[in-house]
Amino acid sequence: MKTFTLEQITQITGGMLTKAKDVSITKIAPPLLADENTLALALGEDEIANLSNTKAQAALVPLGVNIDGFTTIEVERPRLAMMKLITMFYEEPMVNKGIHPTATVAQSAKIGENVSIGPNAVVSENAVIGSNTRILANCYIGNGAVVGTNCFFHPNVNIGDRVQVGNDVILHHGVSLGADGFSFVTENPNNIEQARKDGEIRENDVSQVIFKIPSIGSVVIGNNVEIGANTCIDRGTIENTIVGDNTKIDDLVMIGHNCRIGKGCMIVSQVGIAGSCVIGDRVVIAGQAGLADHISIGDDTIIAAQAGVSKSFPAKSIVVGSPAMPRKEFIKQLKIMKDAGDLISKFKKYEPLLKTFEESVNDSDVAGVVK
Amino acid sequence: MKTFTLEQITQITGGMLTKAKDVSITKIAPPLLADENTLALALGEDEIANLSNTKAQAALVPLGVNIDGFTTIEVERPRLAMMKLITMFYEEPMVNKGIHPTATVAQSAKIGENVSIGPNAVVSENAVIGSNTRILANCYIGNGAVVGTNCFFHPNVNIGDRVQVGNDVILHHGVSLGADGFSFVTENPNNIEQARKDGEIRENDVSQVIFKIPSIGSVVIGNNVEIGANTCIDRGTIENTIVGDNTKIDDLVMIGHNCRIGKGCMIVSQVGIAGSCVIGDRVVIAGQAGLADHISIGDDTIIAAQAGVSKSFPAKSIVVGSPAMPRKEFIKQLKIMKDAGDLISKFKKYEPLLKTFEESVNDSDVAGVVK
């Protein structure tokens, strides 16, 4: 069991210890789940209030929170301190050493030092696995795929042929890298092509064949990338689909063929990015937002949850709504909607007056009279 | 082959048999797919109409549906009767007994009585599997995970370390329980933090590191829960992510870290619930709805399909739209949109008149004149 003094924790978190006390901290937890050797984490208002009912003898709190007679470590940036604390207490998951006897590793595969390959995992012909990488049960690494060093693949990750994964990459349950792009073509224009051109759908050649455009590109994932459970990143048509270093992707995200995602992006759950989009660096895309194909998003842009992005936006945009627009415009639209209700009532009030005037004008000539 | 008389079916469904007939029922099907020994299910208008073309000799129909010369069992609550009927004819899927020779079960794992573990399934160190539970092929049960009694895990379910699953839980293909939460922090405020504070994005420290906040919490699933294919429930940061008893979750749903979902909820396909939400009991969340993080939803609330819920709602709300609002407000907004069209036409009609008046006022003093 890891044990720390309050002084040690204060030093690690860069905080300020008030009302020092001699406690051995063996755990961190919210106030109501704490015992006497827990450091209670009270970062928000609710949890600070819960300190009156905690069994903990000390708490981590935001700077300036003062609780009568209670030992606290005040920190300027609570989430950062929490990260440091959790990292202190975190224990690496147990994985088998070496290649599990039930794993299938091709003779032509190159396996680095200190690699762990779990039960029933498959490493195909000519694949390369970097040193210290851990591949858990039921993962599949395709032919010629290249995985860097110090990666952690949770069970049941699927890596297609020739996909390249950088160093220090974390992939969660069921991630799919390198399924084929969704790309087809017909001999003659199909409904979508017609609708784009004419705005409507004409007689259709009902028997025309849909040809698959094979994906001969691949997927390239940078260093320090994390990808959430059951997320799918499809391979490119003739180029690669690319995810830049330090980008973090949540669960159930879809990234289409040929996309180029920049560095340090945050892509939240259930986001869908259609084919051939170019996303800058440090872009944030909130949950369930969708991007149409062939869109460019500039660096540092934020796209709000459920936004439907149908055109490109420059760097440092804040983009909201479906169809998506700059946040200021969206707020204006909400205001218009709000004002429209009042307006309709007012207009209805004045309408009989206007009607009377109109009739008067038709009868005589009001403008003339009042002049 | 299971065979029932019409009298037996009448009794089981609590219905009323009209024009009794001696038929052996071996199957249930819609009218057009029925043969002579089928009980036709005609619960809706279309299927009732299809009874004129059925080969069936008897049908289950809603109370009050009378068909000349046709044998029917009338029931008050047709879906309930259908459930009872299907359950009668349902045959349990065939699964291997005991531990399949290709399964990998850690010596430290505790396996209950009459447990079935399928081909290539993995049960890790110190995991506990309750009696009568069936774990099908290619499932993964992490270190120290606890699974209750009488569960049914379809192939390829992934249960992370220390996750707890109750009794009578059904998990479908590819479910992920206990992937890490999507939780990161930077040394200094990032774009999102800036935008929340200032409404815009300032100069960015492009080189700042994104630190992962490890998830040391787990996932706890109650009794009688069912979770659909490829749904993901992430583990909590320091607390557990919790799903209450009797809650039913559809395919491709995302439930973020630290969420607490109540009892008896229905969460439909592709719903996304961001981190730290608290959902009451018997809440219904329809397809593709999204909830922002740290939201509370009261008991018995209904959230409509594709709603974008950005704030908390009390018990028994009916919530619609994106951004989501009470249903009454949403209907009012739709009406405003509809009225606005009329209003614009009318205003355009009166605009020249108003212009003329305005000019008159500027010339003389209309108000004075008319007085």
Added chain:
Amino acid sequence: MKTFTLEQITQITGGMLTKAKDVSITKIAPPLLADENTLALALGEDEIANLSNTKAQAALVPLGVNIDGFTTIEVERPRLAMMKLITMFYEEPMVNKGIHPTATVAQSAKIGENVSIGPNAVVSENAVIGSNTRILANCYIGNGAVVGTNCFFHPNVNIGDRVQVGNDVILHHGVSLGADGFSFVTENPNNIEQARKDGEIRENDVSQVIFKIPSIGSVVIGNNVEIGANTCIDRGTIENTIVGDNTKIDDLVMIGHNCRIGKGCMIVSQVGIAGSCVIGDRVVIAGQAGLADHISIGDDTIIAAQAGVSKSFPAKSIVVGSPAMPRKEFIKQLKIMKDAGDLISKFKKYEPLLKTFEESVNDSDVAGVVK
């Protein structure tokens, strides 16, 4: 390495070769990634501009694009030509021949000629696999499932019991066919049933049991269907869920129980189709669109991205928005929103004038005066 002359490529693509040159083409790539033996693909404006910086000696371009001194093959329908070219260069993925020693194949299963079954794949009792079908690692084929000829299942596909798959079907990583439908019933009306009837939620029997309606139907997939990674198609209640021939489905799509999807449809990523929908032939459903249950969509209809379809639409509709409406109506609504802003400003300008008039009318009788 496959090598072609420009004349061969011209013939295969049906294009027109200008400024013929003797080059051996061994690769296709975008202009900036090309070397001397690459045929540069310059189908869009950006890529055509990039031809000024390419190392390629020849390019495929749309008809009428003329570049001084540069060898081009002009084609009328560039995507079709690209498909033909990629297909020329495409190399089939390497898969093991026969049944891998780690696969588990039931004795009662019928395996066709020249079938490949990968590591740890499971083929259950009485399943049938057609000749030339390739089932890769970690796939699961349920009891009595029937798979046609010449299919390609990528790793980790899950096929439920009794599911039927046609010929020439491609399934990507993690596809789930035949999970149970999301179908439940309670003894007495639940919140949703109350809300549909009364528009609100009344006192709730908090203890009422939620019964699962088992799915005794199955899933039937036609010929030439392709289904993307982690997509889920649930089995029907008493009928089958059906996907017609030549339909293409992208990643992370949800198709609910009892749905009947027509032939030649294109269903883009993250679309959700609730239970019992009937979709015609050649229907296109763009990304993240959602369809409520029991909806009919006519042939050749196009449903836009993120549309929320709550009612049926006839053939050849173009459907947009949430709630979804015909495109023409949607455009009108956008215009109303736009006009409403102007209107509100104008109305505010005229409002004091109207107020003055109104007071005048109350004082004297304007209408009478002006008459």
